[in-house]
Amino acid sequence: MGYKIVVVGATGNVGREMLNILAERQFPVDEIAALASRRSLGTEVSFGDTTLVTKDLNEFDFAGWDIALFAIGSDGTKEHGPRAAKAGCVVIDNSSLYRYDPDVPLIVPEVNADAITGYSKKNIIANPNCSTAQMVVALKPLHDRARIKRVVVSTYQSVSGAGKAGMDELWNQTKGIYVPGQERAADKFTKQIAFNVIPHIDAFMEDGSTKEEWKMVAETKKIIDPAIKVTATCVRVPVFVGHSEAINIEFEDFLDEDEARDILREAPGVMVIDKREDGGYVTPVEAAGDFATFISRIRQDSTIENGLNLWCVSDNLRKGAALNAVQIAETLGARVLKKG
Incomplete structure (x- = not known):
């Protein structure tokens, strides 16, 4: 016996990836519905070898469906998420709408799967920001060993994080x-993205940080430990798919780089590729299309007492969005619903 699954926003980059990953991981599906806005109504999308025709989100009745994977942004989720949850369908939301709600668990299954039981308060589970998801997968096993005090992270985020419009703008x-x-002025981004980098993702806040940077701080604290101090600089780079992060970590206890490497090799969801030679590291090109979070360049930071540096790369459409949402659904099924 499987599940009745709804993918909301099935025609977008993340929605299509959700359908692909559900099929690839052979999620136990008895019935599946692909929903979209009226302007995309009737669009065909693929689910494995099956072609689905999108249905109208506004008219869809969620009663009798088990899980809805939402990939339509905060505005759409605000309207339709509570409606689905009230009908008894568990909502797994990819937007930022519920991430900071104390009554909604923010889940990365490799990190805090036990927190998933908190979904019952609102029948909603939040998926973290793409840049946070890959970072906490790397941080959690190291935190368990040596207790992280502070994280300084600089991100190099691909244009797919801004959706199809971002990818089109880089291409054009x-x-x-x-x-x-055929010259094209900036539209989706604030400055030219081709052959350039832009130190600005999401809106600016009063303290000079951007909302993307604030998200990494708040979400890391909620997912791993509120005592961890985080400072982030988030940068958009001319890469189509795959976010990269240079992470500096300060621990309470000393952690040798070799031990850290061994810990990460055993960590769920992590792949260590760390050779001190030309090409002995992972870049976004290699990570695209893969499930893993790749870690390279692990090395001691001699400028502080207990410090490490590392390089973290992942496919943001997968672990940063669609894959994590499907993993949440798998965890929900295994631990709570138990139908599959």
Whole structure:
């Protein structure tokens, strides 16, 4: 006996990845529905070897469905998420709407799966920000061993984090540089993204940080430990898929780089590729399409007493969004619903 699954926002980048990953991981599905807004109504999407025709989200009745994976942003989720939850369908939301709600668990299954039981308060589970998800997978096993005091992270985030419009803008601007008459001004991003980097993701806040940077701080504290201090600088880079992060960690106790490497090799969801030679590390090109969070460049930081540096790369459409949502559904099924 399997589950009745709804994918909300099935025509977007993340929604399509959700369908792909549900099929790839052979999630026990008895029935599946692909929902979209009216402007995308009737669009065909793939679920394994099956072609689904999208249905109208506004008219859909969630009663009798088990799990809904939402990938439509905060505004759409605010309207339809509570409606689905009230109908008895567990909502797994990819937007930021519920991440900081104390009555909604924020889950990365490799890190805090036990917290999933808190879903029953609102029948909603939140999926973290893409840049946070991959980082906490790397941090948690190290925190368990040596207790993290402070994290300084700089991100190098791909344009797919801004959706299809971001990917299109990078493609069109790149073409425009080489083809006279096809130049494209910035639209989705605040400045040219082709052959450039932009130290600005999401809105600016009063303290000078951006909301993306604030998300990494707040979500890391909620998922792992509120005592961890985090400071982030988030940068958009001209990469189509895959977020990278340079992470500096200060621990309470000393942790040798070799022991850290061994711990990460055994950690769920992590793949260590760390050779001190040309090409002995992972870049976004290699990570795209993969489930793992890749860790490279593990080394001692001699400028502080108990410090490490590492390089963290993951496919943001997968672990940063769709994969984590499906893993939450798997965890919910195994620990709570127990139908599959």
